[in-house]
Amino acid sequence: MDPFSNHKPDYYSRHLFTSLIPVKANRTIRIMREVISNRLSAISIRDLLLVEAVARQGSFRQAAGAMGISTSGLSHQIRKVEDILGADIFERGARVTLTTSGRVVLEAIAATLESVTRLEALRNRLAMPFGAVLRIGVITSLAPGDLVRLVETCRRHSPQTRIEIVSGKHHGLLRRLQDREIDLMITAGNDFPSGLTQAELVREGFALLVNPAIGVPDLSRLASCKPDLLPISEDDFVPEQIATGFGALINASLTRAFGLSAEHRIALVSAGYGHALLPKGWVRNSGPHDMTTLVGLPAALSDERTLRCIWRNSFAIGAEVAALFHAELNIAAG
Incomplete structure (x- = not known):
């Protein structure tokens, strides 16, 4: 009878035994990875592509031309892969064919290249989630x-x-x-x-850019002050409430101008050719320019695009x- 058959290991013995299991497993995995790495590190992704090209073309010369490499260089790389794997992949002859081992190798290469393709796609998604352009x-x-x-x-x-x-x-x-x-x-x-x-992004109000040299209008008495207002651009999308309130007051000397950009209106205001309604984004980003100041719109004429x-x-x-x-x-x- 085994003298130890009725022996029950104490807590510390059980703990020591179970704690060694993951250590041994991790060590085994690490050793296997090192062996695989040492054996296969000399095989590049391009080497795998060269093997695939030869199998597809059935000719070293044609595969070399397709892959942009000399025939001798291709032959050398294929032989290197075969030496590392320890088996011939191709039978050389009038037409190059796969050996039995080569067919197995080619299946493994196809699976590896598919994984590489997915990894490349993942890299692109991480670096370019919005696409290439x-x-x-x-x-x-x-x-x-x-x-x-x-x-x-x-x-x-x-x-x-x-x-x-x-x-x-x-x-x-x-x-x-x-x-x-x-x-x-x-x-x-x-x-x-x-x-x-x-999708709506942000709401944006308007302000009046004026040149004090030609007078700052009192917008609380809009009908009587009649500011020299430069024409509004159709691309401003000025709300109807503002456009209607100011529409009759466009009486600057350039009333025949059409489609003036915000930059042009700012330049004209600075030169004393009138005042200009501007989206507040322009004011927020640059503020008043030389010789200009801002006037807020009264509540009756305040709206947003x-x-x-x-x-x-x-x-x-x-x-x-x-x-x-x-x-x-x-x-x-x-």
């Missing part, structure tokens, strides 16, 4: 600082993505979006056809990009 259309009245914020947001979240910016009028950008020339657009317009999705992001329904990451833009612009707006 993101094409953004923006209306001309988007404040420069807001445009920079949107680009910087893309850079932070998808550093390897190339950003392309197209600036234009609302309807021109809509056409480009429908024609797949851009991926999404930033606008203050609220008319868009079917097949497109929109809504900046929106619009994309095609088929653009899979549209909602994700819009959510990031929404967060960034609202932080800036305070």
Whole structure:
């Protein structure tokens, strides 16, 4: 009879035994990994691609041409792989064919290359979650600082993505979006056809940029002060409440001007050619320029436009990009 058959190990013995199991297992795994690494470290991904090319072409010469390597160089690399694996992969002859071992090796190589492909796709998704290129259309009245914020947001979240910016009028950008020339657009317009999705980004008010040299208007007595107001750009998307209130007061000497950009109006105000309504994003980003000051609008003429992001329904990451833009612009707006 085994003298130890009735012996029950105490707590410490049991604990020591069970604690050694993961240690032995981890050590075994580590040793196996080291052996595998030492044996296979000399085989590169390109070597695997070369083996696959020879199997596909059935010829060293044709495979070498397809892979951009000399025939002798290809033969040397294949022989290296065979030496490391310890088995011939190909039978050399008039036509190169796989050996029995070679067929097994090729299946393993195919599985490895598939894993490498998935790993490369993962790398691309991590570095370029917005894709290789993101094409953004923006209306001309988007404040420069807001445009920079949107680009910087893309850079932070998808550093390897190339950003392309197209600036234009609302309807021109809509056409480009429908024609797949851009991926999404930033606008203050609220008319868009079917097949497109929109998300609100931020609401933005207006202010009056004036030149004190030609008098600061008292907007509380708008009807009597009649400021020399420069024409409003159609791409400003000025709310109807403001446009109606100021519409009859556009009496500057340049009333025949059409589609003046915000930059042009700022320059004209600085030169003393009238006053200009501007989206507050322009004021927030740059503040008053030389020879100019800001006048707030009275409550009766205060309203806001809504900046929106619009994309095609088929653009899979549209909602994700819009959510990031929404967060960034609202932080800036305070």
